[in-house]
Amino acid sequence: xxxxxxxxxxxxxxxxxxxxxxxxxxxxxxxxxxxxxxxxxxxxxxxxxxxxxxxxxxxxxxxxxxxxxxxxxxxxxxxxxxxxxxxxxxxxxxxxxxxxxxxxxxxxxxxxxxxxxxxxxxxxxxxxxxxxxxxxxxxxxxxxxxxxxxxxxxxxxxxxxxxxxxxxxxxxxxxxxxxxxxxxxxxxxxxxxxxxxxxxxxxxxxxxxxxxxxxxxxxxxxxxxxxxxxxxxxxxxxxxxxxxxxxxxxxxxxxxxxxxxxxxxxxxxxxxxxxxxxxxxxxxxxxxxxxxxxxxxxxxxxxxx
Amino acid sequence: xxxxxxxxxxxxxxxxxxxxxxxxxxxxxxxxxxxxxxxxxxxxxxxxxxxxxxxxxxxxxxxxxxxxxxxxxxxxxxxxxxxxxxxxxxxxxxxxxxxxxxxxxxxxxxxxxxxxxxxxxxxxxxxxxxxxxxxxxxxxxxxxxxxxxxxxxxxxxxxxxxxxxxxxxxxxxxxxxxxxxxxxxxxxxxxxxxxxxxxxxxxxxxxxxxxxxxxxxxxxxxxxxxxxxxxxxxxxxxxxxxxxxxxxxxxxxxxxxxxxxxxxxxxxxxxxxxxxxxxxxxxxxxxxxxxxxxxxxxxxxxxxxxxxxxxxxxxxxxxxxxxxxxxxxxxxxxxxxxxxxxxxxxxxxxxxxxxxxx
Numbered sequence: 309x310x311x312x313x314x315x316x317x318x319x320x321x322x323x324x325x326x327x328x329x330x331x332x333x334x335x336x337x338x339x340x341x342x343x344x345x346x347x348x349x350x351x352x353x354x355x356x357x358x359x360x361x362x363x364x365x366x367x368x369x370x371x372x373x374x375x376x377x378x379x380x381x382x383x384x385x386x387x388x389x390x391x392x393x394x395x396x397x398x399x400x401x402x403x404x405x406x407x408x409x410x411x412x413x414x415x416x417x418x419x420x421x422x423x424x425x426x427x428x429x430x431x432x433x434x435x436x437x438x439x440x441x442x443x444x445x446x447x448x449x450x451x452x453x454x455x456x457x458x459x460x461x462x463x464x465x466x467x468x469x470x471x472x473x474x475x476x477x478x479x480x481x482x483x484x485x486x487x488x489x490x491x492x493x494x495x496x497x498x499x500x501x502x503x504x505x506x507x508x509x510x511x512x513x514x515x516x517x518x519x520x521x522x523x524x525x526x527x528x529x530x531x532x533x534x535x536x537x538x539x540x541x542x543x544x545x546x547x548x549x550x551x552x553x554x555x556x557x558x559x560x561x562x563x564x565x566x567x568x569x570x571x572x573x574x575x576x577x578x579x580x581x582x583x584x585x586x587x588x589x590x591x592x593x594x595x596x597x598x599x600x601x602x603x604x605x606x607x608x609x610x611x612x613x
Numbered sequence: 614x615x616x617x618x619x620x621x622x623x624x625x626x627x628x629x630x631x632x633x634x635x636x637x638x639x640x641x642x643x644x645x646x647x648x649x650x651x652x653x654x655x656x657x658x659x660x661x662x663x664x665x666x667x668x669x670x671x672x673x674x675x676x677x678x679x680x681x682x683x684x685x686x687x688x689x690x691x692x693x694x695x696x697x698x699x700x701x702x703x704x705x706x707x708x709x710x711x712x713x714x715x716x717x718x719x720x721x722x723x724x725x726x727x728x729x730x731x732x733x734x735x736x737x738x739x740x741x742x743x744x745x746x747x748x749x750x751x752x753x754x755x756x757x758x759x760x761x762x763x764x765x766x767x768x769x770x771x772x773x774x775x776x777x778x779x780x781x782x783x784x785x786x787x788x789x790x791x792x793x794x795x796x797x798x799x800x801x802x803x804x805x806x807x808x809x810x811x812x813x814x815x816x817x818x819x820x821x822x823x824x825x826x827x828x829x830x831x832x833x834x835x836x837x838x839x840x841x842x843x844x845x846x847x848x849x850x851x852x853x854x855x856x857x858x859x860x861x862x863x864x865x866x867x868x869x870x871x872x873x874x875x876x877x878x879x880x881x882x883x884x885x886x887x888x889x890x891x892x893x894x895x896x897x898x899x900x901x902x903x904x905x906x907x908x909x910x911x912x913x914x915x916x917x918x919x920x921x922x923x924x925x926x927x928x929x930x931x932x933x934x935x936x937x938x939x940x941x942x943x944x945x946x947x948x949x950x951x952x953x954x955x956x957x958x959x960x961x962x963x964x965x966x967x968x969x970x971x
Contacts, residue, residue, distance in 0.1 A: 460684045462951045467742060475745045479719045482680075499683060502716040506741040506769075507944035516951035518684040552958040560684065564955040 311337035312596040313377045315369055315402070317393055318384035319343030319350030319361075320471045321574060322407055326382055326585040327354055328572035333589060335596040339376055342369045353573075366393045373400045379599060379606055380592050383408055386473040387480040394432050401608040403595060404432040405588050409477055409484035411436065415492050417444045418590045419540040426594045429604055433591060436488040437481050438580035439463035439500055439515065441587045442548070446517040446563050447493030449537035450554075453529045455522040457559075459495035461485070464503045466510035469578035478502065495519070513567040513579035514551075520559050527556050534563060544586045546570070547579055622872065626841075629874040633840055636670040636822070636848045637663050637863055639892065640700070641712055642855035644676035645917050646900050649687040653699045659851065659891060660700040664707045666883035668863070670733060670846075671707050673700045676856065676917065677948075678712030678737070679722035685950050686717075693722070694729050701730025708733050708759065715745045717948065720752045727756050735791065736782075737763035739946050740770040743778040750785040761822055761846070762787035765947050768798040768913055772807040776814045779821075789820040789846055794835065795917075795947055797828025797857055797910040804838045812843035822846035825861045827853055828910025830902055832861035833869055840875060852888040854896065857916030858906035864888045908934045912941035921950055925957035930966045 314336050316323045323341065327350075330338040341354035346363040354361050360376070362368030372378070381397050382405045383390050390410035397404055406413060413432030416425055417440065425433060435441065443461035450456055474481065482500055489498025505511050521530075531554050541548045547568030555562040567579030574581055598604035640656050656673065663671050673696050675681030675689045682688050689696075693711070701709055710733035711726045712718075723734060736749045746762060753760040762782025767775055779790040792799075792807050799807075804823065811821055823839030825832045825848070836847045849866045853859025864884035870877045902910070905923060909916050914937050922940070926933035936957050945952050961967035 458684075462685055462949075464949055464952070472744070475742075476748065478715045478745055479721075479748060482716070482719055501680075501683065501685060501948065503946065503948040504716065504739065504742050504745060505944070505946055505949065506739065507946075511943070514952070514955075516685075516955065518951075520684075552955050555954070555958065562951075562954065564951070564958070 310600055311335055312379050312599055313337050313339045314592065315340040315342065315378045315381045316384065317342045317366055317369070317381055319348045319354065320384060320473055321469065321578070321581055322471070322584060323382070323384035324350035324353055325573040325581040326384065326588060327357065327359070329585050329589045331357060333593060335593050335600060336380065336589065339378060340369055340372065342366060366396055370396060370400065373397070373402060378402055380405065380596065382588055382592070387477050398431045398609040401606045403606055405592050406432055406434040407584060407588055409437055409480035410434065411484045415488045416591050417441060417492050418544065418587050419445050419537065420448045420492055422591055422594055426598060431609055435584060435588050435591065437485045438513070438584040439481070439502060440485045440488045441583045442513070442515045442565065442567050442580070443517045444488060444493040445537045445541050446534060446565070447489055447495055447519060449533040450519040450521065450530055450561055451494040453526055453533050456493070456495040456519045457522055458497045458520040459489050459493060460499045460501070460518045461489065462501045462503065462516045463580070464505055464511065464514040465580050466513065466577050467504050467506035468510050469574055469580055470504050510577040512577045515565045515567065517563045517565070519561045521561060523559070525556050525559060525561055530554055530561060544590045545583050547576065547582065620872070622874070626873050628841060631840060631875045632845065633870065633875055633877055634669050634846045635863060635867065635877050635879055636672065636710065636846055637668050638672055638848050638850040638860050639854045641672035641674050641676060641678070642860055643850050644689065645856035645920070646854050646859065647897060648920060649676055649689040651690065653691050653695060655895065656696055657699050657703055659887065661703050662883070662887040662891060664704045666887065667879045668707055669878065670710055672710045672712060672735065673697050674711045677717060678714050679718030679726060681717065694725055697726055697729035697731050710734060712737060713749055714738070714948065715749050720749060723749065723752060724756065727758060731758070733759035733761070735761045735763040736787070737765050737793070740764040740767045740775060740778060740793070743781040746782060747785040750782060750787050754786040759789070760787050761789040761791055763791045763793050763824070765793045765795045766915065767792045767794055767807065768796055768803070772810040775807050776810045779811045780814060783815055783819050787819070789822050790815065791822035791824050792839065793824040794826055795915050796913045797826030797832070797916055798913040799831070799835060801831060801834050801838045804835045805842045808839050808842035808844050820845045822848065824848035826855065826910070826916045827858040827861060828902055828906050828916060832859070833865055836861045836866055837869060837873070851884065851892040852896070853900050854892050855900070855916070857909045857919050858902040859900040862888065905933045905937060908937045912938050914941040915945070915947045917947065918950065918953055921953045925954050929957040929961040931957050931960050931964070935960065
């Protein structure tokens with residue numbers, strides 16, 4: 309079967325973990341990895357896996373896009389440089405999956421809206437944040453039963469799994485995730501909190517989701533809906549697990565989750581990497597299938613005048 | 614304004630003439646002890662008293678700082694903007710400060726606080742994660758604010774580690790770096806060791822601060838040790854109104870400083886009156902090293918976990934002390950308040966007290 313050729317921009321934790329997932333894909337083939345540090349561990353691993361690499365940033369990739377037939381790129385750099393990366397690659401007709409909190413394209417949480425997004429033909433989709441991928445499905449599941457007036461999520465991440473990009477982008481992480489809880493999760497108001505915990509051995513990624521619903525919560529229906537959603541997410545993130553709840557206290561629903569990763573790059577505690585990269589890979593696969601069956605055509609975007 | 618002590622030191626401490634800036638925490642850390650329920654009028658009343666007593670800095674926000682209003686951290690009676698603006702209107706000499714924990718508060722909220730009248734900020738990170746603060750410290754300095762880097766849960770890092778983190782914060786632009794004993798777990802010689810090492814490593818113009826909690830009864834002793842090692846800013850609160858067993862009680866600290874001839878510029882008797890006549894009658898519970906608060910200091914647990922652990926303990930039938938010890942064992946840090954209920958539920962299930970399983 310033909311595969312769609314891909315480039316990974318960013319050779320940090322997320323980009324490297326994603327590479328391992330793409331190497332297993334039936335429809336995606338990672339061909340390039342782009343970094344800015346010739347000595348980065350990510351570039352070394354990519355070279356070992358037979359990918360072409362450059363440490364000259366996106367500009368080092370651009371001359372090779374057409375000859376190597378790159379059709380999908382993943383950006384795992386930082387919110388500050390994403391817009392420029394996306395513009396350069398879109399001009400060459402490359403579809404962009406954005407793993408930074410830049411969020412210039414439509415927001416995507418696979419079990420919630422990937423089907424709808426794939427019917428449109430965007431050239432850039434945004435994966436929000438690890439916390440968004442881990443919590444928005446639960447907000448949606450509660451919202452499928454009753455209106456969610458307010459949703460608040462807390463993501464606890466192990467220090468070792470958080471690279472410099474995320475550390476320098478905490479405000480963007482907060483804004484992008486809060487906004488996505490509303491836009492994709494359907495809550496009237498959303499708020500996101502992130503905590504970086506340095507415990508050693510590292511703690512597994514934890515996520516707590518609080519929803520305040522309109523009226524008395526329908527406990528049985530909400531519990532059923534949440535458990536069904538967890539099963540959906542488990543299809544692409546097997547380590548997505550309910551620890552406690554749903555717990556009901558007045559109109560407040562609390563769900564306590566943990567996410568263990570597959571250990572592709574960092575060990576299994578870094579479920580935050582997996583849920584992000586697995587969601588990005590699943591999203592790209594959906595678009596790749598459409599490119600392969602001819603129902604989606606990538607067009608070069610004209611440079612803005 | 615320092616009150617003259619009626620008795621003299623028998624032996625000199627060597628700290629005579631040192632100048633120390635007191636930073637009151639009653640209207641921020643104190644919010645924790647009041648479950649975030651301090652009315653604006655009471656904030657104004659306390660702020661006026663502190664200002665008149667000559668306290669140079671006072672912190673005013675939700676207990677968890679900017680962005681703190683939440684299910685996780687409790688909802689205050691008013692927004693941070695409302696609290697800060699109300700206090701800014703009455704304060705004549707004191708600088709109003711705020712707390713900002715990156716991951717919870719944002720630069721947008723810092724700018725709003727500045728517009729309301731805040732001119733100083735504690736940018737707080739866990740004691741090993743200073744590199745999540747450069748944006749916020751730089752932005753505070755750009756606004757022209759006094760910016761402190763605030764290394765929370767300092768007992769979980771070595772003196773060398775704290776010094777490394779302090780140097781990072783200094784490099785981002787912090788003009789003060791704090792050793793922050795959020796769990797009230799540091800022993801006096803540990804405070805001396807950490808601050809001495811930081812003092813040697815930081816630029817001479819960078820100030821060092823200490824923020825204590827009284828969980829092991831060492832709030833004052835640790836503050837004095839900090840001054841001895843070179844700290845020039847000390848956080849404290851009226852009658853200790855703060856999380857856990859509270860902060861170093863500011864009126865006690867001022868009295869000790871008077872006796873040691875350390876200059877605070879504050880009126881000790883006025884602080885005593887404010888603590889006794891206004892703050893103590895306003896407390897929901899006596900802020901002291903009770904069994905659970907002492908456990909915080911003993912097990913090294915974030916002081917703010919005290920009241921939520923008591924609530925979760927009551928709801929799920931687990932002694933609060935057991936929950937706190939378990940949270941300490943799991944190395945939970947400030948901001949992980951959701952893990953209190955989670956831990957209580959897991960313990961309740963293990964003890965056969967909670968039937969429904971996940």
